[in-house]
Each structure stands twice: as C-alpha cells, then as structure tokens.
Amino acid sequence: MNPTQQASKNILIQNKQINQLENKEQKNKNILDLLPSAFTQFLKDNNINLEYFQEIDNFPRYIRLKPNVNISIEELKKDLSTNDVQKIDYLCNFYAIPENVKIVNSKYYNQGQLYGIDLSSAAVIKSLDPQKGEKILDLCCCPGMKLCNIADIIGAQGKAFGVDINETRLNTCRSIVKKYKLDHIIKLELADGTTYDKESQFDRVLVDAECTHDGSLKHLAKFIKNQKAVIDDMQNSAKENTDSYEQNLDEQQNNLQNKSSNNKDEENIKNSVYHNQVESLNKYDNKQIEDNDSNQEETNQSVDTLDSQAKENQKVPQIHIDKKKSTDQKISNRELKRRKKQMEKNNSNIYTQKKVKKNEWSMEDFQERVLDPIKLQNIVDLQKKLLTNGFKLCKEGGYIVYSTCSFARNQNEDVVEWFLNEFKDQVESIHPFNNDVSNMPACKPGFIQNTVRFDLFVSKSGGMFVSKFIKKQKQIEN
Numbered sequence: 001m002n003p004t005q006q007a008s009k010n011i012l013i014q015n016k017q018i019n020q021l022e023n024k025e026q027k028n029k030n031i032l033d034l035l036p037s038a039f040t041q042f043l044k045d046n047n048i049n050l051e052y053f054q055e056i057d058n059f060p061r062y063i064r065l066k067p068n069v070n071i072s073i074e075e076l077k078k079d080l081s082t083n084d085v086q087k088i089d090y091l092c093n094f095y096a097i098p099e100n101v102k103i104v105n106s107k108y109y110n111q112g113q114l115y116g117i118d119l120s121s122a123a124v125i126k127s128l129d130p131q132k133g134e135k136i137l138d139l140c141c142c143p144g145m146k147l148c149n150i151a152d153i154i155g156a157q158g159k160a161f162g163v164d165i166n167e168t169r170l171n172t173c174r175s176i177v178k179k180y181k182l183d184h185i186i187k188l189e190l191a192d193g194t195t196y197d198k199e200s201q202f203d204r205v206l207v208d209a210e211c212t213h214d215g216s217l218k219h220l221a222k223f224i225k226n227q228k229a230v231i232d233d234m235q236n237s238a239k240e241n242t243d244s245y246e247q248n249l250d251e252q253q254n255n256l257q258n259k260s261s262n263n264k265d266e267e268n269i270k271n272s273v274y275h276n277q278v279e280s281l282n283k284y285d286n287k288q289i290e291d292n293d294s295n296q297e298e299t300n301q302s303v304d305t306l307d308s309q310a311k312e313n314q315k316v317p318q319i320h321i322d323k324k325k326s327t328d329q330k331i332s333n334r335e336l337k338r339r340k341k342q343m344e345k346n347n348s349n350i351y352t353q354k355k356v357k358k359n360e361w362s363m364e365d366f367q368e369r370v371l372d373p374i375k376l377q378n379i380v381d382l383q384k385k386l387l388t389n390g391f392k393l394c395k396e397g398g399y400i401v402y403s404t405c406s407f408a409r410n411q412n413e414d415v416v417e418w419f420l421n422e423f424k425d426q427v428e429s430i431h432p433f434n435n436d437v438s439n440m441p442a443c444k445p446g447f448i449q450n451t452v453r454f455d456l457f458v459s460k461s462g463g464m465f466v467s468k469f470i471k472k473q474k475q476i477e478n
C-alpha cells in the first residue's frame with residue numbers, strides 16, 4: 001500500500017471510529033438528557049420519580065355514576081363500547097376506562113347520569129367526607145366536578161355553595177349543574193373567595209385552590225411521550241443511515257486494497273468515498289428535515305400558537321455542498337462532528353415549541369406557568385388568603401380540606417405549615433383518609449404529617465395534593 005492509499009485508509013478508519021462513538025452516544029442518549037434541568041430539578045425537589053418519564057403508559061380516564069344509577073358493569077361496557085371497564089372499589093360508583101373512550105357517545109353521559117371526573121378529584125371529595133343534609137362551601141368551584149360530587153352525596157336536604165371569581169368558568173359550571181339536575185342543591189355565586197362572606201357558617205369547606213396546575217404533568221408527560229416517539233424514530237433512521245454508511249466504508253476499503261494503484265484510480269476512489277460520506281450525511285439530514293416537517297405538520301393542525309422563533313429552530317439547516325467544486329476537499333472530522341452536533345441541537349429544539357396540542361404542555365409552558373418566581377409568590381399569597389377565609393367560614397367542629405393540583409411544595413406543605421402556625425390554637429390537622437391507606441391506595445404521603453399526594457404515576461390520575469383540618473371548638477372561659 002503506497003502512502004496515499006495508507007492516508008485514505010487512515011481517514012476512513014478514523015471516521016468510522018468517530019461514527020461508532022457518536023452512534024453509541026446517540027443510543028445512550030435518552031429522553032431525560034433532553035429535558036431542561038429546571039424541569040428535572042423541579043421533579044427532584046418534589047419527590048417525583050423522573051425515571052417514569054422514560055416509559056409513559058397511556059393513562060386511564062375515570063367516570064362516576066350518579067348514586068341512584070344502578071347499571072351492571074356489562075351494561076356500562078356496552079354503553080361505552082369497550083370491554084375494558086374496571087371498577088375502582090375504594091371510590092363510590094367509580095370506574096376506570098381506556099383513555100381513548102369517548103364518553104360523549106354514552107347514553108348515560110348524555111342523560112346526565114355519568115360524569116367524567118379524575119380519580120384524584122373524587123379522592124378530594126372522599127377526604128372532605130360530606131354527609132347527607134350538610135351545608136358545604138366550595139370556595140373555588142369551577143368547572144364544578146367536585147361540587148357535583150358533593151351535591152350527589154349531601155342530597156336534596158343539603159345545600160352546596162359554589163363560589164368562583166371567573167364568570168366564564170362559572171357559566172360552564174352552571175350548565176354542568178343543570179345537566180346533572182343538581183340546581184336545587186347547588187347555589188353558585190360569582191365572588192372573590194378571599195373576601196366572600198356569609199352570615200351562617202358551613203359544616204365543611206373545600207378550598208381547592210387556584211395553583212400553577214403543574215399536577216397536569218400528565219399533559220406534559222403526553223407531550224414528552226410524543227416527542228420521545230419522534231426522537232426514537234430519528235435515532236432509528238440515523239442508525240440505519242450510519243449502518244449503510246459503514247457498509248460503504250468497508251466496501252471502499254476492500255476496493256482500495258484490490259484496485260490498481262494508478263493515480264487516477266486513487267483520485268476516483270477518494271472522490272467516491274467522499275461522495276458517499278456527503279450522501280450519507282445529506283440523507284441523514286434529509287430524513288431529519290422530513291421527520292421535523294411531518295412532526296410540524298401534525299402539530300400545525302392543532303396548535304394555536306407556534307411562534308416564529310420556535311418554527312425557525314425546528315428547521316434543520318441543510319449544508320449544501322457543490323460536489324464538483326469540493327472533490328479535492330476532504331470532509332474534515334471537525335465538520336462531521338459539527339453536523340452531528342447540529343442534529344442533536346435540532347432534536348432538543350423540539351422542547352422550545354409553544355403549546356402543541358390541547359391538554360399538552362411544552363417545556364416553555366412549564367417554565368412560564370410553574371417556575372416564574374413572581375407568579376409563584378402571587379399564587380402562594382392567594383392560596384393563603386383563600387385558606388384563611390375558608391377557615392373563617394367554617395363552623396367550629398367543622399372540617400376544611402385544602403387541595404391543589406400542583407406538586408410544588410411551596411403551594412402545598414408550606415402553605416399548610418403557615419396555616420397551622422397562623423391559627424395554632426384554633427385548628428388541627430387530621431389525616432385526609434383517617435390514616436387508613438387501604439382506603440386510598442392511589443396516594444402517597446406528603447412531605448409533612450397528615451398530607452397526601454396523588455403522584456401522577458402512582459395514582460395513574462392527575463396529580464393532587466390533599467390536606468385536611470378540623471376547626472377546634474372554642475374553650476369556654478370560666
């Protein structure tokens with residue numbers, strides 16, 4: 001082998017090694033590496049196992065039947081057109097069904113006898129434990145699924161007051177209450193729950209407070225799942241291309257050894273190896289563009305906003321090389337690396353998309369909604385005021401449930417600690433399910449005593465934090 005042949009062979013071997021290394025790195029790269037560190041830190045801080053995000057199953061959805069509806073599970077299956085209906089024994093008239101079942105086609109749903117309600121929401125009502133004939137206040141009631149659940153339990157002898165500050169949401173709630181024929185039990189009021197007042201007090205008060213809604217990690221999990229599928233596909237196609245590229249290299253090596261060593265042939269071989277490299281990479285690039293475009297097309301159908309910056313980021317810049325002009329240039333290792341880096345960068349740019357689909361959050365949404373410190377402080381202040389007013393409106397010996405659909409400790413356990421300290425002698429925390437976890441296997445303990453969390457993955461439902469208090473009777477002074 002003459003020096004030129006040797007040099008070409010060395011380049012081929014070197015490139016092959018780089019390729020193998022990068023292919024291995026690509027393989028090892030998993031979805032977690034692509035998640036922004038602020039997000040993974042949030043999960044760690046709030047005791048959410050981020051490994052779950054690796055393998056996200058479909059989440060079930062849940063339904064509840066009104067108390068007086070007596071139908072068999074077989075009838076329910078027929079009505080919902082699915083064989084997969086599971087009874088949830090620890091919640092009254094409650095069932096899990098596959099996520100893709102459309103309850104709008106159900107006869108019972110349309111007759112106002114079947115509700116779609118999340119398991120964790122029903123668990124909040126189980127914790128509140130309303131009793132027949134009681135007077136109950138729901139201080140942040142919209143859209144009203146918990147309020148309807150309360151009304152179904154207290155019955156016509158009871159009264160449920162629903163308060164919300166948002167008129168549009170209150171109108172939605174009004175239609176729901178009407179649909180389920182509960183208007184004789186429920187009274188809705190448009191008011192600020194922090195200042196809402198009533199002369200008489202309530203047996204039980206639910207403060208299902210406004211929060212950052214990050215318990216909807218389910219939405220984020222779905223987004224991640226969809227993106228993971230795209231990435232897997234990209235990685236598989238990248239692997240296919242790399243395999244064919246390696247096969248080409250091997251063939252070229254054999255050619256190098258077998259063919260005569262006249263200068264013209266050598267030049268041809270070098271050029272052809274180079275072209276193969278370029279083609280392989282361009283094929284890879286093109287596949288990336290196709291994948292990104294089809295992904296974008298799909299998202300465009302349902303996206304309300306996809307800002308132009310994110311759109312720009314989505315485009316994979318293809319490097320056009322004039323093959324004729326470049327035949328005597330070698331594609332450098334640095335260039336190969338640069339291109340691979342660019343591809344990886346483009347992969348991670350999928351997380352800069354704005355809201356992609358209804359009920360899915362992007363990482364940007366998460367950042368804006370959950371991690372903004374000013375927004376967070378305002379929300380915590382609001383939660384404390386709502387809980388304080390809920391406490392005032394509760395009768396002595398009555399119960400208060402404070403819940404949020406956030407995983408953030410500062411909106412949950414920290415608010416509870418503040419409340420217990422603020423009203424030390426007048427309130428006592430009690431376990432939301434009387435310390436009987438067999439009563440509620442879907443939850444796990446919160447960070448402080450007498451609090452529970454419905455972890456998205458443990459409960460297979462929306463995330464929820466629940467705490468419960470009893471308002472102490474005043475000591476009669478002598």
Ligand SMILES: C[S@@+](CC[C@H](N)C(=O)[O-])C[C@H]1O[C@@H](n2cnc3c(N)ncnc32)[C@H](O)[C@@H]1O
Pocket residue numbers: 121139140141142143144145146147163164165166169191192193194208209210211405
């Ligand atoms: C988590 S949602 C409540 C969900 C509801 N409990 C249910 O089960 O359908 C929070 C609600 O609090 C309302 N809200 C926000 N600030 C409020 C305030 N100051 N007073 C009353 N309601 C408020 C929002 O409009 C929103 O409907």
